[in-house]
Amino acid sequence: MKDTLLKPLTNEDLEIFKKEFEDFLPYEIIDSHVHLWERDIFVKTITKERLDQNPALDSEIVDGFRIEDFKKFVKEAFPGKKYEGIFFGLPVKEADLDICNKYVSDACKKSDSYGLFNPTADLKEIPSGFFKDRFIGFKPYPDLVDYKAPEDFSKLNIDVSMFDFISRTVFEFCQEYGLILLIHIPRAGRLNDRRNIEEIKTMGKKYPNIKIILAHAGRSYCYSDINESIKYLKEIKNLYVDTAMINSFSVNKVLLEELGPDRLLYGSDLPIALLKGKNIDINNRHYFVTATPKTWSLSSSKMDLNSFTYFIYEIIRALKISVRSLNLGKRDVENIFYGNCNNMIKEIKGNF
Numbered sequence: 001m002k003d004t005l006l007k008p009l010t011n012e013d014l015e016i017f018k019k020e021f022e023d024f025l026p027y028e029i030i031d032s033h034v035h036l037w038e039r040d041i042f043v044k045t046i047t048k049e050r051l052d053q054n055p056a057l058d059s060e061i062v063d064g065f066r067i068e069d070f071k072k073f074v075k076e077a078f079p080g081k082k083y084e085g086i087f088f089g090l091p092v093k094e095a096d097l098d099i100c101n102k103y104v105s106d107a108c109k110k111s112d113s114y115g116l117f118n119p120t121a122d123l124k125e126i127p128s129g130f131f132k133d134r135f136i137g138f139k140p141y142p143d144l145v146d147y148k149a150p151e152d153f154s155k156l157n158i159d160v161s162m163f164d165f166i167s168r169t170v171f172e173f174c175q176e177y178g179l180i181l182l183i184h185i186p187r188a189g190r191l192n193d194r195r196n197i198e199e200i201k202t203m204g205k206k207y208p209n210i211k212i213i214l215a216h217a218g219r220s221y222c223y224s225d226i227n228e229s230i231k232y233l234k235e236i237k238n239l240y241v242d243t244a245m246i247n248s249f250s251v252n253k254v255l256l257e258e259l260g261p262d263r264l265l266y267g268s269d270l271p272i273a274l275l276k277g278k279n280i281d282i283n284n285r286h287y288f289v290t291a292t293p294k295t296w297s298l299s300s301s302k303m304d305l306n307s308f309t310y311f312i313y314e315i316i317r318a319l320k321i322s323v324r325s326l327n328l329g330k331r332d333v334e335n336i337f338y339g340n341c342n343n344m345i346k347e348i349k350g351n352f
């Protein structure tokens with residue numbers, strides 16, 4: 001991790017924490033969406049196009065985010081809180097997943113935490129020692145499917161089925177032990193693509209014990225991504241969403257109103273959330289806005305954008321506003337930031 005990203009918090013940032021979050025946040029927090037890796041996971045060259053389009057491969061981030069970096073940042077950004085994480089690697093096609101998973105497992109053992117295993121799209125055998133290595137679920141990723149779409153370098157919009165990148169072995173093992181399956185949904189239409197909805201419904205029915213979590217609430221950074229589709233998701237009883245990189249009050253409000261606070265898990269997407277900026281929607285499309293100009297964001301080299309704060313603070317800010325607007329209580333806030341995730345961990349631990 002570049003020192004530029006882990007430099008001490010500014011007084012303005014500390015002020016935000018004190019004024020807006022110190023009393024609002026519970027003492028214990030579990031961040032359900034944290035990537036950890038070291039530079040040595042990359043065994044294939046990352047092309048310039050890929051570097052330019054994928055925020056996780058940004059030059060400030062790509063060198064890695066170690067457990068020590070995580071601890072250092074959260075200690076400073078959340079003073080006085082006990083901030084822990086559910087960890088997993090960076091499952092991109094240039095990475096060696098064995099090295100990724102080994103690093104996550106070691107980091108979890110070191111920090112008394114739990115992690116999610118990054119499986120290949122065709123994983124046929126669950127590694128021995130899965131639970132001993134502190135895994136409580138999986139984080140599959142559409143990027144790992146061998147799919148020929150050279151024009152779409154980020155591959156996050158690729159037109160594949162979730163059943164193409166999550167193997168039957170993974171589904172059945174998750175079902176047997178009631179594990180977490182954190183899914184980054186494919187396809188450009190996101191939750192507005194009925195095929196995605198049908199697949200999630202099929203999964204929910206066929207594997208009722210799996211704790212299906214949609215990463216980034218199904219990549220719903222815009223209100224228009226979720227306001228129609230939520231009615232289909234609602235009925236899937238074993239479905240949850242995480243808030244990773246969601247900076248939108250209206251998205252959170254829909255999620256809280258329709259799914260309720262017990263199916264929302266606070267997640268950040270560190271280390272991307274360590275950048276300064278905000279996700280916005282303009283005319284129903286999502287854009288990253290960053291303080292430092294990036295090839296994948298809106299920014300300005302001419303304007304002074306030093307007053308920006310971390311994406312992670314914008315995530316919490318958007319949650320706070322939606323919680324307040326719905327008059328939710330302290331108990332609900334505790335569940336979103338800690339209880340829901342902690343209950344999952346407890347339950348899973350009881351199953352193995």
Ligand SMILES: [Zn+2]
Binds near residue numbers: 033035244269
């Ligand atoms: Zn992520």
